[in-house]
Amino acid sequence: MKIGVYQFYPEWGQKEQNLLKIREAIYFHKNVDLWVLPELCTTGYQFTSKAELTALAEEFPDGETAHEIMQMTADLQNALIIGVAEKAGSDVFNSAAVFEKGNFLGTYRKIHLFYKEKNYFTPGEEIPRVFDIMGARVGVMICFDWIFPETARTLALQGAELLAHSANLVLPYCQQAMITRSIENRCFTVTANRIGSEERDGEKLVFTGMSQATDYTGVRLAQLKEDEEKVLIADMDLALANNKNITTMNHLFEDRRINLYK
Amino acid sequence: MKIGVYQFYPEWGQKEQNLLKIREAIYFHKNVDLWVLPELCTTGYQFTSKAELTALAEEFPDGETAHEIMQMTADLQNALIIGVAEKAGSDVFNSAAVFEKGNFLGTYRKIHLFYKEKNYFTPGEEIPRVFDIMGARVGVMICFDWIFPETARTLALQGAELLAHSANLVLPYCQQAMITRSIENRCFTVTANRIGSEERDGEKLVFTGMSQATDYTGVRLAQLKEDEEKVLIADMDLALANNKNITTMNHLFEDRRINLYK
Numbered sequence: 001m002k003i004g005v006y007q008f009y010p011e012w013g014q015k016e017q018n019l020l021k022i023r024e025a026i027y028f029h030k031n032v033d034l035w036v037l038p039e040l041c042t043t044g045y046q047f048t049s050k051a052e053l054t055a056l057a058e059e060f061p062d063g064e065t066a067h068e069i070m071q072m073t074a075d076l077q078n079a080l081i082i083g084v085a086e087k088a089g090s091d092v093f094n095s096a097a098v099f100e101k102g103n104f105l106g107t108y109r110k111i112h113l114f115y116k117e118k119n120y121f122t123p124g125e126e127i128p129r130v131f132d133i134m135g136a137r138v139g140v141m142i143c144f145d146w147i148f149p150e151t152a153r154t155l156a157l158q159g160a161e162l163l164a165h166s167a168n169l170v171l172p173y174c175q176q177a178m179i180t181r182s183i184e185n186r187c188f189t190v191t192a193n194r195i196g197s198e199e200r201d202g203e204k205l206v207f208t209g210m211s212q213a214t215d216y217t218g219v220r221l222a223q224l225k226e227d228e229e230k231v232l233i234a235d236m237d238l239a240l241a242n243n244k245n246i247t248t249m250n251h252l253f254e255d256r257r258i259n260l261y262k
Numbered sequence: 263m264k265i266g267v268y269q270f271y272p273e274w275g276q277k278e279q280n281l282l283k284i285r286e287a288i289y290f291h292k293n294v295d296l297w298v299l300p301e302l303c304t305t306g307y308q309f310t311s312k313a314e315l316t317a318l319a320e321e322f323p324d325g326e327t328a329h330e331i332m333q334m335t336a337d338l339q340n341a342l343i344i345g346v347a348e349k350a351g352s353d354v355f356n357s358a359a360v361f362e363k364g365n366f367l368g369t370y371r372k373i374h375l376f377y378k379e380k381n382y383f384t385p386g387e388e389i390p391r392v393f394d395i396m397g398a399r400v401g402v403m404i405c406f407d408w409i410f411p412e413t414a415r416t417l418a419l420q421g422a423e424l425l426a427h428s429a430n431l432v433l434p435y436c437q438q439a440m441i442t443r444s445i446e447n448r449c450f451t452v453t454a455n456r457i458g459s460e461e462r463d464g465e466k467l468v469f470t471g472m473s474q475a476t477d478y479t480g481v482r483l484a485q486l487k488e489d490e491e492k493v494l495i496a497d498m499d500l501a502l503a504n505n506k507n508i509t510t511m512n513h514l515f516e517d518r519r520i521n522l523y524k
Contacts, residue, residue: 111519111522112517112519114509114512115509115510115511115512116511118511123519124522125522126522127522127523127524128522144512147445147446147508147514148446148517148518148519149411149412149415149446150411150415150518150519150520150523151523153411153412153523153524154522154523154524157524158524173441173442173445173480176438176441176442177441177442177445177446179435179438179439180435180438180439180442183409183435183439184409184410184411184439218435246409247376247377248377249377249378249380250376250377250406252409255374255410256410256412257373257374257385257410257412258412260373260386260387260388260389260390260416261389261412261413261415261416262389262415262416262419262420
């Protein structure tokens with residue numbers, strides 16, 4: 001299975017322009033089966049009011065962004081996971097929307113909000129989900145979810161073969177930690193991060209790029225640079241992730257001592 | 263607080279000789295407050311029968327090894343955590359024994375046994391413990407426990423400021439993963455690994471050294487080489503680990519969504 005990441009510099013508030021860039025990238029690499037795109041990569045990341053965020057947010061699958069992606073994935077017969085601002089009633093969620101071959105499969109609503117996201121987004125209230133995508137089991141997580149080992153574990157215990165991690169990382173530790181996530185869960189991982197910076201209300205955030213893919217044993221398959229706008233493609237035999245035997249006598253999940261954990 | 267690690271090459275089955283080496287190392291560095299020593303570092307690591315293991319194992323605190331360490335820590339007014347084969351009735355546990363200023367504080371019995379340890383050792387049946395040592399809260403874990411994020415988490419949630427990790431590592435991933443453990447729990451960590459190799463019954467294991475100390479933000483404070491017999495000393499202000507605020511709006515433990523985890 002060919003997993004693609006498009007690491008790019010989303011222009012704040014320019015949804016049409018950002019979607020056009022995404023369209024160009026994915027039509028240029030038609031052999032990719034599943035795309036993973038950064039967090040909030042159509043709207044931009046930083047908001048200064050709930051009204052501003054709400055104006056850019058959309059319903060899924062009823063909004064224009066969803067319709068465009070359904071058309072793209074129908075046309076290319078592939079799948080795509082994209083970070084979006086999801087409007088639902090008066091709430092806006094920091095979500096990853098999942099599409100496959102013209103169909104909307106659902107969203108994962110980020111459960112661990114980072115810093116000022118708490119001012120404007122509503123936290124998700126559902127257990128992180130594993131989606132059946134292109135014949136594979138794909139667990140979806142967003143950015144700050146990485147620091148809580150429970151997130152990746154929750155997805156792996158539901159059978160995730162791949163952890164698809166949509167991100168706007170500003171801290172420098174995550175890319176290395178995702179290697180640990182792959183080792184401790186024996187899952188493939190892909191982190192799609194953005195590049196560039198945003199300055200809003202006097203607060204400047206610099207995003208760290210370095211999007212990467214790892215195999216299920218913690219080997220880094222590919223990594224982009226911190227400032228390049230580029231596609232990463234990794235070929236993964238995801239079924240390998242179902243082998244949880246670290247040694248002939250150690251099964252990663254059966255060896256857990258769940259009665260002895262806090 | 264000065265934490266010391268003695269990374270060395272234990273001679274299989276030579277308990278007196280190994281204890282003598284340990285004695286020399288710790289008397290040479292009298293300023294260390296707490297020593298962390300490798301797993302099974304008085305007996306050696308690989309056993310070919312339960313009888314062989316039982317012959318080398320001792321009761322704690324009634325055995326000769328415990329008595330020697332009580333005398334050393336009384337004399338030096340320090341503390342010491344050491345990996346030992348602990349006999350209890352017909353069971354032998356892969357344990358870390360904890361001593362402070364001449365007193366035996368208890369053992370942690372390894373709950374995740376690796377590979378052929380399962381043939382001869384009994385797994386621990388108690389929740390990993392945090393010990394009050396020299397005024398600090400020290401969580402104790404052994405070797406393969408590292409791969410299960412639940413171990414470090416269980417200790418951190420009980421207030422561990424330092425994760426003291428006694429190890430005989432043969433896989434190459436752990437030292438990097440312990441950096442993730444420190445970041446995701448905001449705990450200091452110290453991994454005391456052995457060096458050298460053991461060949462028993464035709465199976466040769468090579469131990470990876472590279473003992474290390476990290477601070478509570480994932481910064482590696484010091485690391486030994488893979489083949490050197492040497493003392494590592496790290497000065498740690500362990501109280502810093504009680505600050506779980508990653509940002510002004512993110513508390514690492516309060517932000518956990520425990521109802522949304524599997």
